Amino acid sequence: MNFELDEEHRQIRETVANFAEGEIKPHSAQWDRTEHFPREVIEKIGELGFLGVSFPERFGGGGADSLAQALVVETLSRYDASVGLTCAAHMSLSSGHIANFASDQHRERYLPAMIAGRKLGAWCLTEPGSGSDAAAMRTRAVREGDRYAISGSKMFITNGSVADVYVVMAVTDGAKGKGGISAFIVERGTPGLSNGRKIEKLGLRASDTAEVRFDNVAVPAGNLIGKAGEGYAQTLKILEGGRIGIAGFAIGIARGAFEDAVAYARERKQFGRAIADLQAIQWMLADMATRIEASWMLLYRAASTKDQGKPFGRQAAMAKLYASETAMWTTIKAVQIHGGYGYVTDFPVERYMRDAKLAEIGEGTSEVQRMIIAKSLLKEGYLAG
Numbered sequence: 001m002n003f004e005l006d007e008e009h010r011q012i013r014e015t016v017a018n019f020a021e022g023e024i025k026p027h028s029a030q031w032d033r034t035e036h037f038p039r040e041v042i043e044k045i046g047e048l049g050f051l052g053v054s055f056p057e058r059f060g061g062g063g064a065d066s067l068a069q070a071l072v073v074e075t076l077s078r079y080d081a082s083v084g085l086t087c088a089a090h091m092s093l094s095s096g097h098i099a100n101f102a103s104d105q106h107r108e109r110y111l112p113a114m115i116a117g118r119k120l121g122a123w124c125l126t127e128p129g130s131g132s133d134a135a136a137m138r139t140r141a142v143r144e145g146d147r148y149a150i151s152g153s154k155m156f157i158t159n160g161s162v163a164d165v166y167v168v169m170a171v172t173d174g175a176k177g178k179g180g181i182s183a184f185i186v187e188r189g190t191p192g193l194s195n196g197r198k199i200e201k202l203g204l205r206a207s208d209t210a211e212v213r214f215d216n217v218a219v220p221a222g223n224l225i226g227k228a229g230e231g232y233a234q235t236l237k238i239l240e241g242g243r244i245g246i247a248g249f250a251i252g253i254a255r256g257a258f259e260d261a262v263a264y265a266r267e268r269k270q271f272g273r274a275i276a277d278l279q280a281i282q283w284m285l286a287d288m289a290t291r292i293e294a295s296w297m298l299l300y301r302a303a304s305t306k307d308q309g310k311p312f313g314r315q316a317a318m319a320k321l322y323a324s325e326t327a328m329w330t331t332i333k334a335v336q337i338h339g340g341y342g343y344v345t346d347f348p349v350e351r352y353m354r355d356a357k358l359a360e361i362g363e364g365t366s367e368v369q370r371m372i373i374a375k376s377l378l379k380e381g382y383l384a385g
């Protein structure tokens with residue numbers, strides 16, 4: 001067992017960090033304030049190869065492992081969680097769904113442009129009336145000769161109003177429950193595809209979140225991903241992988257909050273000495289660092305289990321659960337260490353705190369992760385090692 005990152009992974013983290021220091025960090029506060037979606041930066045991230053780091057080389061990817069992709073998301077999120085989430089949804093969800101389950105023809109058609117950042121992806125599962133219980137979706141896809149007509153509405157979709165390629169889950173056979181759900185590729189510009197109202201958010205304000213509407217959207221029958229009825233099983237697999245990404249996203253935010261808190265504690269003087277000399281502050285820093293490190297170990301284990309081709313659902317759920325609660329806890333403590341300055345927008349810690357909350361909600365809430373973990377350990381037994 002090796003707990004250190006190897007040279008290749010260290011290099012990825014360093015290259016992304018250098019890029020983010022120069023091209024993202026100086027603008028993050030303003031993008032958040034003005035809700036500016038930095039499309040140009042996402043394209044650059046694609047040009048540099050970061051969006052495809054773990055995708056097969058034959059589609060223009062880097063051929064690296066899952067840890068590499070998590071490192072990209074983590075490092076971007078350390079500087080700007082909105083950018084991190086945008087890339088995570090693009091890579092793990094939409095591009096990942098096409099890479100894992102679409103035909104070769106579709107992979108060749110979409111992946112090179114998505115990996116290069118020329119086309120942006122969105123993944124449409126959640127609906128106004130169905131979130132945790134995703135199988136209760138109401139969007140329907142009806143076969144009409146050599147095409148499907150999709151009707152319904154999807155809610156809270158990351159990149160929903162800016163994407164070029166949509167992966168959409170819809171019911172094709174209402175009598176079959178989960179086995180009657182299918183996944184489709186829908187391109188921007190297809191008649192009947194539109195966006196609902198702009199969604200204003202607590203955090204991640206520079207990421208795009210939209211309602212996506214389908215009004216009798218006709219797609220060729222060939223746009224079905226895999227076979228009819230396989231959509232729900234595909235979704236569960238994609239979410240398992242996506243949770244490793246969200247763990248990285250959460251760790252990135254927590255790391256930012258921790259580093260800023262340490263720097264502030266060293267500088268801020270009260271009662272004639274740096275607040276870093278106070279045990280109350282030291283204990284918070286110690287707990288932050290310990291939780292971040294534990295989150296890393298869980299992420300590392302989930303990613304390496306996945307890369308060995310073994311079932312990794314429980315590990316991914318544990319990593320996502322622990323990292324997201326760590327991000328929330330750590331950012332709250334970072335605000336506390338900054339005192340009044342933590343509560344105002346002059347320092348980025350209040351933004352970290354607002355951004356962190358999504359990690360406990362998206363791609364399965366903390367309650368859903370606990371359900372997954374409990375179900376797995378009661379069925380298969382436990383322990384690690």
Ligand SMILES: Cc1cc2nc3c(=O)[nH]c(=O)nc-3n(C[C@H](O)[C@H](O)[C@H](O)COP(=O)(O)OP(=O)(O)OC[C@H]3O[C@@H](n4cnc5c(N)ncnc54)[C@H](O)[C@@H]3O)c2cc1C
Pocket residue numbers: 089123124125126129130131132133155156157158159201204209358361362363364365366367368371
């Ligand atoms: C910024 C943002 C980006 C998102 N991006 C995407 C995206 O790109 N694509 C997409 O498809 N979706 C996306 N989502 C949706 C997200 O995945 C859902 O919000 C999430 O799965 C929770 O669903 P819900 O909001 O309907 O909450 P609900 O499912 O209604 O849950 C409400 C509460 O009830 C709890 N609960 C529900 N069921 C149970 C249970 N059985 N046991 C215990 N507690 C339970 C939940 O944990 C939660 O606390 C995004 C959401 C946000 C906010």
